[in-house]
Every structure is written in C-alpha cells, then in structure tokens.
Amino acid sequence: MFAVYAARIDRDRPLNGLESGERPAPEARPGWSTVNVRAASLNHHDLWSLKGVGLSEDKLPMILGCDAAGVDEDGNEVVLHSVIGQSGHGVGPREPRSILTERYQGTFAEQVSVPTWNVLPKPKELSFAEAACLPTAWLTAYRMLFTNAGVRPGDSVLVQGAGGGVATAAIVLGKAAGLKVFATSRDEAKRKRALELGAVEALESGARLPQRVDAVIETVGAATWSHSVKSLRPGGTIVISGATSGDRPSHAELTRIFFLELKVVGSTMGTKDELEDLLSFCAATGVRPVIDEVLPLERAREGFERLEAGDQFGKIVLTND
Numbered sequence: 001m002f003a004v005y006a007a008r009i010d011r012d013r014p015l016n017g018l019e020s021g022e023r024p025a026p027e028a029r030p031g032w033s034t035v036n037v038r039a040a041s042l043n044h045h046d047l048w049s050l051k052g053v054g055l056s057e058d059k060l061p062m063i064l065g066c067d068a069a070g071v072d073e074d075g076n077e078v079v080l081h082s083v084i085g086q087s088g089h090g091v092g093p094r095e096p097r098s099i100l101t102e103r104y105q106g107t108f109a110e111q112v113s114v115p116t117w118n119v120l121p122k123p124k125e126l127s128f129a130e131a132a133c134l135p136t137a138w139l140t141a142y143r144m145l146f147t148n149a150g151v152r153p154g155d156s157v158l159v160q161g162a163g164g165g166v167a168t169a170a171i172v173l174g175k176a177a178g179l180k181v182f183a184t185s186r187d188e189a190k191r192k193r194a195l196e197l198g199a200v201e202a203l204e205s206g207a208r209l210p211q212r213v214d215a216v217i218e219t220v221g222a223a224t225w226s227h228s229v230k231s232l233r234p235g236g237t238i239v240i241s242g243a244t245s246g247d248r249p250s251h252a253e254l255t256r257i258f259f260l261e262l263k264v265v266g267s268t269m270g271t272k273d274e275l276e277d278l279l280s281f282c283a284a285t286g287v288r289p290v291i292d293e294v295l296p297l298e299r300a301r302e303g304f305e306r307l308e309a310g311d312q313f314g315k316i317v318l319t320n321d
Helices: 044-050 134-148 165-176 188-197 225-230 254-259 272-285 297-309
Strands: 002-006 018-022 032-041 069-071 077-080 111-115 119-121 156-159 180-184 201-203 213-218 232-240 263-266 291-296 315-319
Touching: 002 297, 018 297, 044 297, 077 134, 119 272, 134 165, 134 213, 134 232, 134 272, 156 165, 165 180, 165 188, 165 213, 165 272, 180 188, 188 201, 213 225, 225 232, 225 254, 291 297, 297 315
Parallel strands: 156 180, 156 213, 180 201, 213 232, 232 263, 291 315
Antiparallel strands: 002 018, 032 069, 032 111, 032 315, 069 077, 077 119
C-alpha cells in the first residue's frame, strides 16, 4: 500500500528523513481492527518523530500520522483514538501508554491497524476531513480547557501562538463554551483570523493584556513562557502541552509562580471518553475544526513543509481518494 513514512532520523533537517512509497499493509491480529483511511491530519508530533523525539532508530521505517477517520472492516465510518496502551485493550496490560507512531505504524497510509477499543463511530454531521482533525490537536485543546484548566463559562483564557492546531482549537472551543478568549501571534494575518474565530482581542506576542486571565493555554514554550506567567491572575492556571520554541525559558518566573500561588499543569492528548465528548460537542453545536489546507496523500511533503515553516492556520489534512 502507498504510505508516507520516516525512513531516517535527522534532528537538524527532519524532512530529509521523509519518504513515500509502498509499505506492507497491516496484518490481521486478534483484538485489532484495520481501517481504510479516508483522511488524516498533520501534527507537530510528526515533525518531532522525524527528529527522533519519541521515535527510535530501531522502529524505522515508521509510517507517520496520529489522526485518522475512515471506514472499518464492517463498512462503518469511524474515528481513531491514537493513544495506545492506555487501557490494556488489544495490548499487554503492562504496556506503557504511547501515541500512534511511537510504537505502531501510523495513519499516513491507505490502511492502518489499531486496537478495536480505539475505534469510535464518526458522527454523520462531520466530514472525514473534519473528523480527522480531532483526535490529537482538538482533543488536546479540549482536555487543556475543560479538564486541566477547569474553566467555566464567563472565565477568561489566553491562547498563545494563534495559528497552530491546538491554539486554533482552543479559540474555537473556548468561544463555543462561553469563555472570554484572548489570543497572541507574531503574525498580523493570524491575529485577524483569531478574531474571526471568536477571540475578543488578538495581540502581538508579549503584549500586555487588558486584564489578567483565569488560565493560559501554552503550546509555544520558551518564547512565551514569561508572558504566560505574567498574564495570570493570582491563583490562575497555565496548562502546557507543547514547547515548539524550546523547553528552556530564560525567565522561569518562579518567584511570581509561588508568590501568586499559580498552578502549572502538564497535559498530553486526552482520553477516549473525552474524544467521544468532543465528537458529540462538535456534532451538536456545529463547531468544526479549522482546516488550513487539504492535500492528497501523495503531496504530503508539501504539507510537512508548510507545517515546518509555521505558515499554516489550523489543520493540514491528507486524503485518500
């Protein structure tokens, strides 16, 4: 089958290790389902994999891709939950949790195999492309906001780095849930788009907010960390799920954190139950993922180049026609 995969690890020039071509189709195994992939979406996790983060040399070649929507062996339209090993279903009970492509072949292919427990019904209201955006970036944003930040309608939230998949998801979900959402970006066009998605104000990165917020959604890391801490009200919460600009900020703001009793919460992906809730939320409210571009799987490299350059606003989706 045709697939897009990591053939080599290159920490400095990750796209040097990206290749496409024929790979073995998944083999049947007890407790697992094979899904014909109709759409899959790109994540920064795929770029990190090409750099060798979470993916070791002995696992190569590895088909990339965490997210997918497609059709299972019985003809059902489905969405995949890409956290493997969380429950023990389909894998050994002591197997540690991993994200698809860290241990198992991914979704940038004509077919993918996952534990049957990880297969969820796709709501008829969502297209394959829309559904394929949800299991990583949108699920991450959903858990960050509603589980780990614990915000309620009427609360205020700062979303750093508008444009990325998690950030755009947080803006849309926050608006739909009745939150007062502020956003930042270095790019004027992305700030304008953030306003269109529902942010009450979009500011340049590092700019002072008109008020201190209840929570910050942080995926940028070192470049925005100090600003995130300074933007919180006393007792507020930073939820961090990524560090695309690096994980070693020059100013950790430890004094401010302990003096104002701020909370710092790490967040990774989300549970199957949370993905079910997110799918239902989108189906019921009309909320839809922000899609930057849809490309055929054969043009995956173009999508990777756009993601690496940071030019996208929302999700890049790859499709099998």
